[in-house]
Amino acid sequence: MTDCPLRHLIPILGDQLDPASTALDGFDPTQDRLWMAEAPEEATHVWSHKARIALFLAAMRHFAEDIRARGWPLDYLRLGEHPHASLSAALGASLAQARPQRLVMVRAGDWRVQKSIEAAAQAAGVALEIRSDRHFIAAPGAFAAWARGRRELRLEYWYRALRRQTGLLMEGDQPAGGRWNFDADNRKAFGPAGPGKVPRPQGFPPDSVTTEVLHLVERQFQHHPGRLDRFDWPVTPTQARDALDDFIAHRLPRFGDYQDAMWRGEPWLYHSRLSAALNLKLIDPMSVCRAAETAWRSGQAPLAAVEGFIRQILGWREYVQGLYWLWMPDWLGWNALDAHADLPDFYWTGDTDMACLRAAIGQTLDHGYAHHIQRLMVTGLYALLLGVEPRQVHAWYLAVYVDAVEWVELPNVLGMSQHADGGRMASKPYIASGKYIQRMSNYCAGCRYRPDQAIGPAACPFTTLYWAFLDRHAEHYRNHPRLGQQVRNLERMPTEKRTLIRAAAEELRALS
Numbered sequence: 001m002t003d004c005p006l007r008h009l010i011p012i013l014g015d016q017l018d019p020a021s022t023a024l025d026g027f028d029p030t031q032d033r034l035w036m037a038e039a040p041e042e043a044t045h046v047w048s049h050k051a052r053i054a055l056f057l058a059a060m061r062h063f064a065e066d067i068r069a070r071g072w073p074l075d076y077l078r079l080g081e082h083p084h085a086s087l088s089a090a091l092g093a094s095l096a097q098a099r100p101q102r103l104v105m106v107r108a109g110d111w112r113v114q115k116s117i118e119a120a121a122q123a124a125g126v127a128l129e130i131r132s133d134r135h136f137i138a139a140p141g142a143f144a145a146w147a148r149g150r151r152e153l154r155l156e157y158w159y160r161a162l163r164r165q166t167g168l169l170m171e172g173d174q175p176a177g178g179r180w181n182f183d184a185d186n187r188k189a190f191g192p193a194g195p196g197k198v199p200r201p202q203g204f205p206p207d208s209v210t211t212e213v214l215h216l217v218e219r220q221f222q223h224h225p226g227r228l229d230r231f232d233w234p235v236t237p238t239q240a241r242d243a244l245d246d247f248i249a250h251r252l253p254r255f256g257d258y259q260d261a262m263w264r265g266e267p268w269l270y271h272s273r274l275s276a277a278l279n280l281k282l283i284d285p286m287s288v289c290r291a292a293e294t295a296w297r298s299g300q301a302p303l304a305a306v307e308g309f310i311r312q313i314l315g316w317r318e319y320v321q322g323l324y325w326l327w328m329p330d331w332l333g334w335n336a337l338d339a340h341a342d343l344p345d346f347y348w349t350g351d352t353d354m355a356c357l358r359a360a361i362g363q364t365l366d367h368g369y370a371h372h373i374q375r376l377m378v379t380g381l382y383a384l385l386l387g388v389e390p391r392q393v394h395a396w397y398l399a400v401y402v403d404a405v406e407w408v409e410l411p412n413v414l415g416m417s418q419h420a421d422g423g424r425m426a427s428k429p430y431i432a433s434g435k436y437i438q439r440m441s442n443y444c445a446g447c448r449y450r451p452d453q454a455i456g457p458a459a460c461p462f463t464t465l466y467w468a469f470l471d472r473h474a475e476h477y478r479n480h481p482r483l484g485q486q487v488r489n490l491e492r493m494p495t496e497k498r499t500l501i502r503a504a505a506e507e508l509r510a511l512s
């Protein structure tokens with residue numbers, strides 16, 4: 001740190017690695033400095049996967065190299081080379097020493113971090129300027145304005161508003177192909193023959209900067225979950241762009257068809273693997289959407305695939321970001337289904353005889369990755385049906401995925417997957433029996449359980465817990481437009497079977 005009077009100190013957080021950030025607008029290297037810190041607390045406040053820690057640190061160090069190459073002043077506090085446990089403590093010390101006129105930043109991706117930085121600035125008596133985030137496609141404040149006065153905040157209408165605003169996949173004021181949504185075409189399973197040869201995604205072998213980080217993480221966080229020997233995530237903007245190009249050329253055309261399908265030993269299938277690069281801001285979401293649209297317009301990919309992909313980014317990604325800032329911090333405390341069980345230990349090891357969970361958790365530990373349906377309809381579904389306390393489920397998801405940043409993880413977990421918000425986000429809990437997993441994957445074929453059985457020694461725990469969930473919440477969902485029929489199916493069951501299901505579900509809970 002120099003002794004020259006400082007105008008702006010500009011903290012760049014691990015998920016803000018965007019050289020075009022508004023925080024750098026008007027940057028003057030003669031009076032401003034950037035500030036970055038590797039804080040142990042960010043790896044330990046949830047028990048983070050080694051690959052998640054490594055990805056953030058590797059991308060941060062590459063970003064720092066880029067900044068230095070521009071000749072911009074940067075204070076970079078490396079893990080193990082400073083005494084501070086938390087970001088806010090490190091920042092507080094730097095503020096006390098540098099006494100900038102102003103701290104300039106883009107809002108953090110995590111409510112907890114944002115509040116701690118605000119507290120550090122206040123404690124140091126330094127003015128804090130929070131600039132709008134141009135990484136997101138919707139204008140700052142647009143979601144809150146759209147939400148105001150609406151009874152329901154459903155994704156579909158927000159998505160349509162953004163389609164109109166951006167012109168993505170629009171023909172004049174009409175959606176391309178005459179439909180806003182090709183969701184119904186995007187739910188195919190592979191069938192018994194399986195996916196055949198799936199194009200292998202381009203990987204990015206660690207360079208010397210990343211290798212140093214991998215050794216550091218292996219040393220410093222050796223007891224954390226996950227492994228590092230398969231680490232090949234993009235850690236720079238160039239690599240992120242290459243990953244996008246590879247996806248568009250080889251996997252996007254079939255993304256739509258097999259978006260929801262799962263297959264043993266195939267972690268990636270036709271997914272893009274871009275979430276971490278997007279969330280760390282190595283690549284801009286609008287350019288990703290435009291590249292997909294161009295693939296459709298040039299005949300490289302069908303409309304249903306491209307619409308399905310763009311809906312994930314322009315729709316879901318923007319939507320959950322809007323909801324997060326609308327409902328935090330209250331969201332963390334909601335537990336509408338009154339769920340209090342502990343998260344089973346096997347979530348951290350994959351050591352279970354349920355083949356679907358073993359596969360989804362196994363690849364999560366191997367790569368820090370599972371695709372959307374594995375997260376929603378395998379790990380998320382089991383926790384929901386078992387009645388795990390939402391905050392424990394949240395802590396697990398925040399820890400184990402390389403793309404986990406709270407603004408995107410929390411709404412997906414507490415809203416979409418665990419229904420802890422009582423339906424503010426999703427109109428119904430996503431529940432299903434083992435038969436859904438059987439239809440969408442080949443997991444059940446290699447499992448000791450039978451997805452069509454709810455009781456008995458071969459009963460599939462998902463199926464048992466599915467009926468037990470309906471039984472527990474029958475009163476609440478009897479007249480629900482989409483779940484009422486499932487409750488009526490339950491109520492047609494003989495009383496003795498219902499009693500046995502309740503007892504079997506209790507046993508599963510006791511075993512967890």
Ligand SMILES: Cc1cc2nc3c(=O)[nH]c(=O)nc-3n(C[C@H](O)[C@H](O)[C@H](O)COP(=O)(O)OP(=O)(O)OC[C@H]3O[C@@H](n4cnc5c(N)ncnc54)[C@H](O)[C@@H]3O)c2cc1C
Nearest residue numbers: 271272273274275312316317371372375376403404409412
């Ligand atoms: C319980 C649960 C937890 C999740 N936690 C996270 C998380 O921590 N971080 C995260 O980025 N995504 C999360 N998701 C959303 C989704 O599972 C991942 O974005 C996706 O699996 C990432 O893989 P991909 O890049 O190959 O995605 P693709 O299937 O190729 O999709 C393309 C892109 O769309 C975006 N996207 C897709 N689905 C969603 C969604 N539901 N919400 C927001 N963006 C979406 C992502 O940026 C993704 O890269 C979660 C979903 C569930 C159900």
Ligand code: SF4
Nearest residue numbers: 354356434444447460
């Ligand atoms: S039978 Fe049940 S536990 Fe086994 S893989 Fe299928 S859904 Fe999972």
